[in-house]
Amino acid sequence: xxxxxxxxxxxxxxxxxxxxxxxxxxxxxxxxxxxxxxxxxxxxxxxxxxxxxxxxxxxxxxxxxxxxxxxxxxxxxxxxxxxxxxxxxxxxxxxxxxxxxxxxxxxxxxxxxxxxxxxxxxxxxxxxxxxxxxxxxxxxxxxxxxxxxxxxxxxxxxxxxxxxxxxxxxxxxxxxxxxxxxxxxxxxxxxxxxxxxxxxxxxxxxxxxxxxxxxxxxxxxxxxxxxxxxxxxxxx
Numbered sequence: 154x155x156x157x158x159x160x161x162x163x164x165x166x167x168x169x170x171x172x173x174x175x176x177x178x179x180x181x182x183x184x185x186x187x188x189x190x191x192x193x194x195x196x197x198x199x200x201x202x203x204x205x206x207x208x209x210x211x212x213x214x215x216x217x218x219x220x221x222x223x224x225x226x227x228x229x230x231x232x233x234x235x236x237x238x239x240x241x242x243x244x245x246x247x248x249x250x251x252x253x254x255x256x257x258x259x260x261x262x263x264x265x266x267x268x269x270x271x272x273x274x275x276x277x278x279x280x281x282x283x284x285x286x287x288x289x290x291x292x293x294x295x296x297x298x299x300x301x302x303x304x305x306x307x308x309x310x311x312x313x314x315x316x317x318x319x320x321x322x323x324x325x326x327x328x329x330x331x332x333x334x335x336x337x338x339x340x341x342x343x344x345x346x347x348x349x350x351x352x353x354x355x356x357x358x359x360x361x362x363x364x365x366x367x368x369x370x371x372x373x374x375x376x377x378x379x380x381x382x383x384x385x386x387x388x389x
Contacts, residue, residue: 156219158194163226165240166346173225202243212253220254228263229378242379264377266303295387303381308373309349319360319368327370330355335386342384346374
């Protein structure tokens with residue numbers, strides 16, 4: 154039998170996606186998962202849309218007997234389920250990943266929330282926002298972006314269960330790193346998930362170096378589209 158598994162993940166602001174990709178790959182290679190060969194599995198974190206489209210096109214030509222497509226990351230529902238592939242917010246519609254093989258299993262671990270706007274209105278909002286950015290206050294800019302997101306509850310923890318959260322003369326290590334991430338913002342906003350991921354990496358490295366101990370921050374965040382996510386800070 155000719156088989157292929159494609160594992161896609163958007164790791165931008167979601168620390169668990171890397172874990173998902175590794176875990177699913179190991180499952181497939183196990184006897185329980187079908188004893189797949191490594192050569193039959195392709196893992197593509199943060200893939201560019203054009204590269205994914207090219208890959209899908211090549212798979213169709215190969216005419217596999219069976220195929221699995223797994224996605225972990227940001228998603229939303231805009232007419233159909235839409236998957237966000239990378240930090241550049243490139244998206245692909247879920248139907249574009251269907252019918253690659255006659256026998257196929259597609260698995261999506263992502264949000265499917267409806268936005269309060271259509272794709273066309275998003276473009277109009279963006280154009281209007283860019284034209285008025287200089288004339289509105291930081292407060293209004295912040296409020297407009299907050300009200301754009303879908304309802305959500307985000308939980309950020311400075312350490313994992315059973316660990317200590319370390320302090321210093323400068324303040325809590327994690328909190329200070331989290332605030333430090335807002336000093337460098339790509340684009341107009343700093344997403345909460347992105348800030349947490351950066352602060353987590355900085356905290357883990359700092360605590361390990363200074364105290365020879367572990368402090369692993371954790372976050373519980375929705376896997377929705379970037380445009381639907383809460384922001385921590387704005388670019389001023």
